[in-house]
Amino acid sequence: MLVAFSVWPSGGSGDDAVHNAVAAAVRIVRASGLPNRTDSMFTTIEGTWDEVFDVIHRATDAVAAYGSRVDLVIKADIRPGHDHEITGKVERLEKAIADQAKASASV
Template sequence: MLVAFSVAPSGTGRNDGSVHDAVAAAVRIVRESGLPNRTDAMFTTIEGEWDEVFDVVRRATEAVGEYGSRVSLVLKADIRPGYTGELDGKLERLEAELERH
């Protein structure tokens, strides 16, 4: 399964509204998990089995919770049993199709 998620604190008390330190704490947990992952400006996507992926999301969310009084979590999952390597595979198929036309 692929899970794309965005997690951020609110109620941080910071005047500039920045949450980069909290997001870095979450991304650190994702990267240390050893699961295939990719982070862009809006989401972090991780690939793995149900229990391992959601354990990482839970731990990342808990880490962000230390930076504010509330946490916002947005999550989207692509659940496709029997498939692995889809973090790259989906993009490779898209690029191949774009090159054909």
């Protein structure tokens, strides 16, 4: 499964607290050993249900130290029997874009 999540403290003390909290969460994700990718809005992690949600739970607990409450957004792609989708989905998308560009150029 792929899970994109975003976690941050609220009720804390400013932008520095948010950056430090998110850094603490991302450190936990990266230390998990599971395939992951962080962008400006979400961290995506790939693994089994139990693996992924254990990491999200620990990342959320780490963020809790930075504010009086925690906000968490989760989006999951549950597709049994498919591995390496954190890169595979992007590779298929890039191929489709390239194929469309070739088709447009030949018209």
